[in-house]
Amino acid sequence: MAPVRLALVPGEPAGVGPELCIRLAQQRRDYRLTAFADPRSLAAAAQALGLPLTLVSPNQDATQPGQLEIIEVANATTPDFGAPDPRNASAVIGALQQAAAACLHGDFDGLVTGPVHKAVINEGGIAYTGTTELLAAQAGCDVVMMLANDIVRVALVTTHLPLRAVADAITPQGLDRTLRITHAALQRDFGIADPVIAVLGLNPHAGEGGHLGGEEIGIITPALDALRSEGMQLVGPLPADTAFLPGKLRGFDAVVAMYHDQGLPVLKYSGFERAVNLTLGLPYPRVAVDHGTALDLAGQGIADPSSLIAAAETCARMAARRMRRM
Incomplete structure (x- = not known):
């Protein structure tokens, strides 16, 4: 070659x-x-x-x-x-x-x-x-922003939005697009035949059964279930405060976060010097x-x-x- x-x-x-x-x-x-x-x-x-x-x-x-x-x-x-x-x-x-x-x-x-x-x-x-x-x-084309280092890969559903605008931007269509692009990139670009993707909830404790917000029940879980029916291995929605524990991360090929500062501080803390920014979905x-x-x-x-x-x-x-x- x-x-x-x-x-x-x-x-x-x-x-x-x-x-x-x-x-x-x-x-x-x-x-x-x-x-x-x-x-x-x-x-x-x-x-x-x-x-x-x-x-x-x-x-x-x-x-x-x-x-x-x-x-x-x-x-x-x-x-x-x-x-x-x-x-x-x-x-x-x-x-x-x-x-x-x-x-x-x-x-x-x-x-x-x-x-x-x-x-x-x-x-x-x-x-x-x-x-x-x-x-x-x-x-x-549609793209997804992913940041990655030697420890974790984090893809984002929303990127540079004010925090008060994030909840309205979490839609079934946006989740479907993000997860399909991320899944395809893990297969094509990282050589992972059957990737396991962790998906974070939007709210604290992933909504606490609806007591801390309804996005997990009304939007995120249905979107994940639809893609699971096609064969994707999706775990979640998970509480963001425990999803990055080392023992859990070892079982995931990537984490999909709902917004910029939900996932990226953990990634940068875990290895900022070797972190890179990828644009998934480009030709x-x-x-x-x-x-x-x-x-x-x-x-x-x-x-x-x-x-x-x-x-x-x-x-x-x-x-x-x-x-x-x-």
Whole structure:
């Protein structure tokens, strides 16, 4: 089988993304890596780190440490470390769209993305809510956000909503979509033939038999029962405060949480450094870092590259599994 080809987007050029890409480029790897980026930004990061960097044209052999294939996406300006410039918003979004389009066209087998700065992108005149949403709209498909580390995988029914809006967003259709996409991804991308998925309740104690809320009885349980009748192994709805106990987690391949801060604090506490953000449901694997731009660390050489390295390794494994299934 030919080596997996990954597209890499550093993200915000004034943040830690470019230097994390330089750290990643120092790793020995059995996949091909092509950055969609401004070479000046990568060169400045390499110089700040004091690390070697050889940028080469696509389709050249650049698998040795310090080498990186590049497709140039020029920034409007070269920002200082820690000082993002809204004029670069078009290049940041353009790199994501160009790399994703190349994945959709089959030129690359997966997409790895660094952290972006939402506020700066919007200040640059681009309406932007998140890369997950951008990639889903470009591909024209429904997606699910999952965060994962070596201990647990957590998929979300709702993502970035105010807490008071979450209950109204828990619908039979949303649960069905989330669980079907998660189940299919666990089979296709993680190689789990018959995954067991734990599903959390919305309310404390999973509603306490209806005394602490009716969503479990009226919405969640019927949705789970309908999918169980099709053969899915779904456990729940479970109280969120005990579902993550180590003894229970060992029996689950993934946990589906109803809202962002129900599941992700546990995941980040259990292993933030190696945590990654996956977009399930795309026609190609997409894996991102699970942290922000860290503007206060940029250019100092102290940012931890573990999440980006884990993202690339995870994406390569997912892409290889898809290739073997073809």
